[in-house]
Amino acid sequence: MADDSLVIYEEEIQQLESLISKMLKGCEAKCALLVDKDGHLITRQGFTHSLDTTALAALLAGSFASTKEIARLVGEPEFSILFHQGKKDNIHMSLVGDRSILVVIFDDRTTIGMVRLYARETSVELTKIFEQIKENPKGGASTAISDDFANMAQDKLDDIFQD
Amino acid sequence: MVSINYSSREVCCKIVYYGPGLSGKTTNLQYVHAKIPGTTRGDLISLATEADRTLYFDFLPINIGTINGFAAKFQLYTVPGQVYYNATRKLVLRGVDGVVFVADAQPDKMDENIDSLANLDENLAEYGYDLKSMPFVLQYNKCDLPNVMTLEQMDAKLNPTGVPSFMSSATEGTGVFDTLKMIIKLVLDKAKSGGGPARPNASAASAPSPGSSVSASSSAAPAQSVASAPTATSVATPPQQPDAPEVVREEVHQVGTPASAGTPVSAGTPVSAGTPASAVESAPVSEPASEPEQYRPYPGSQSQKIDVKDKKITPAAFTPAGDNIDSETPLEKKVVSEDTTGETSETDSLKSPIMAPSLKKTAPRKKRGFLKRLFGVR
Numbered sequence: 369m370a371d372d373s374l375v376i377y378e379e380e381i382q383q384l385e386s387l388i389s390k391m392l393k394g395c396e397a398k399c400a401l402l403v404d405k406d407g408h409l410i411t412r413q414g415f416t417h418s419l420d421t422t423a424l425a426a427l428l429a430g431s432f433a434s435t436k437e438i439a440r441l442v443g444e445p446e447f448s449i450l451f452h453q454g455k456k457d458n459i460h461m462s463l464v465g466d467r468s469i470l471v472v473i474f475d476d477r478t479t480i481g482m483v484r485l486y487a488r489e490t491s492v493e494l495t496k497i498f499e500q501i502k503e504n505p506k507g508g509a510s511t512a513i514s515d516d517f518a519n520m521a522q523d524k525l526d527d528i529f530q531d
Numbered sequence: 532m533v534s535i536n537y538s539s540r541e542v543c544c545k546i547v548y549y550g551p552g553l554s555g556k557t558t559n560l561q562y563v564h565a566k567i568p569g570t571t572r573g574d575l576i577s578l579a580t581e582a583d584r585t586l587y588f589d590f591l592p593i594n595i596g597t598i599n600g601f602a603a604k605f606q607l608y609t610v611p612g613q614v615y616y617n618a619t620r621k622l623v624l625r626g627v628d629g630v631v632f633v634a635d636a637q638p639d640k641m642d643e644n645i646d647s648l649a650n651l652d653e654n655l656a657e658y659g660y661d662l663k664s665m666p667f668v669l670q671y672n673k674c675d676l677p678n679v680m681t682l683e684q685m686d687a688k689l690n691p692t693g694v695p696s697f698m699s700s701a702t703e704g705t706g707v708f709d710t711l712k713m714i715i716k717l718v719l720d721k722a723k724s725g726g727g728p729a730r731p732n733a734s735a736a737s738a739p740s741p742g743s744s745v746s747a748s749s750s751a752a753p754a755q756s757v758a759s760a761p762t763a764t765s766v767a768t769p770p771q772q773p774d775a776p777e778v779v780r781e782e783v784h785q786v787g788t789p790a791s792a793g794t795p796v797s798a799g800t801p802v803s804a805g806t807p808a809s810a811v812e813s814a815p816v817s818e819p820a821s822e823p824e825q826y827r828p829y830p831g832s833q834s835q836k837i838d839v840k841d842k843k844i845t846p847a848a849f850t851p852a853g854d855n856i857d858s859e860t861p862l863e864k865k866v867v868s869e870d871t872t873g874e875t876s877e878t879d880s881l882k883s884p885i886m887a888p889s890l891k892k893t894a895p896r897k898k899r900g901f902l903k904r905l906f907g908v909r
Contacts, residue, residue, distance in 0.1 A: 375535045375537065376536065376537070376538070377537045377538070378537055378538050381536075381537075381538040382538075404534065404626070405625065405626070406532070406534075406545060406625055406626025407545070407606065407626070408534045408543050408545075408606075408626075410536075411538075420573065420574065422573055422592045422606075423573060423574060423576050423590065423592065426576070426590045426592075426606065426608075427576065427578075427590070430578075430587060430588060430622065430623075433622040433625060434587070434619065434622060437618055437619075437622065513533070513535075513542060513601075513719060513722045513723045514599055514723070515723065516599075517542075517598055517599055517601075517603075517719055517723060518716055518719035518720050518723060520598045520599065521595060521598055521603055521715060521716070521719055522712065522715075522716055524595045524596050524598065524603070525595060525708075525711075525712050525715060526712075528567050528568065528571050528595060528596075529566070529567065529708035529711065529712060530566075
């Protein structure tokens, strides 16, 4: 059962974030998101405050997942890079390891080549961090979700879900 | 898999509504979206055809608030019910924490229900999941219609294992919240036990948790309201309990997962959003420390305006005019321009005017400076 959660702690998040912000400075992109293939947002950097990053993460992951199926149909295991070009903003998605997607949103202040170059370099570094996390799990979900977590959640739900 | 983010202190779970076409999965989400307060939910996103049939998925994020210092977030997805869309249906199941099966309670739809349930089992198996160990709730929808089957009749056909089941009417709202509450409860119960019976050290893992989590939450709760990251560091370190079974289980997934599915992601879903520390680094104006409960509209018109400004004031726009300076100044200027462009933020427009004085220099000198620099630099 794939029911486990790999928990990432502050330290690793900071490593991921510093790498991503370095990339953003280098390629002069607008913002970057690191998204899990399941659609969860791992972290984000740059100019994201006007974006609904939760929905964006879910949709980007969905888009990547469907592309993967397309790849499979044409005999490729997976497309590792996806690029959406718009009139003003563009999105570059690239695979990080086997579980995450690095999404870079940029406009005409930079070029696709720069973004691709920096994203590729950063992906390699990010993959290393993910491998470290995978090899050295520090703890499980049980530390965050205590015994009364579910009960307290139920109380909250009773308040929220009133017909 | 439940994703836990110690940086932004969030617990995030994925719940999928599954079922045959037109059984009311999307209507369930629409009802939840309409009835819960705007502060606890995001926008309902529907990837649907023009005839309002779900094409890929519907997505509704809900945030029920802070519990023990962790924001509890749930992402509700639906799948396209039509048989034709099995490929996309399967994709949505990736990384699912709990499944709600929405069955149509009309007698003539029973075959579709049974087929869809079998399809669910099959699709889950492709990811290495097992319906028996997955939080699972059945909802028998359309009980407002005449001549529908009773709960007992439906249970007899669809629920041999006796999981929680509810009669519902998604259009009127009967049973919708009961179903959602139950699946959330099951998901959290499972997350707490770290995988339930499948986990060899379930008891060992859960035993120390109350102590550590209480201490974590007591120190984190006040901190979170102000700024999540700085204090979270100290809080994040306590869970040092080595967790060998996680690794073991992950290997199992990889073995059990067909190449196409590639579920090892299972092993974890880290999440983080808070990021005050680095947000400051990259964008001074961005990311308020306390993540807002409400979701912001996308895309913001404000950011577009700023872009235009930025573009006009971009140092590149000044370069032709700045030729006048003697051989050393261009270097300085270059540094300045790099600084300003290096930041992906609104401050570009604020900092750029620093270069304005260079514009004041007169035209004749400009030419000399240009040649001087051209040859001087080389």
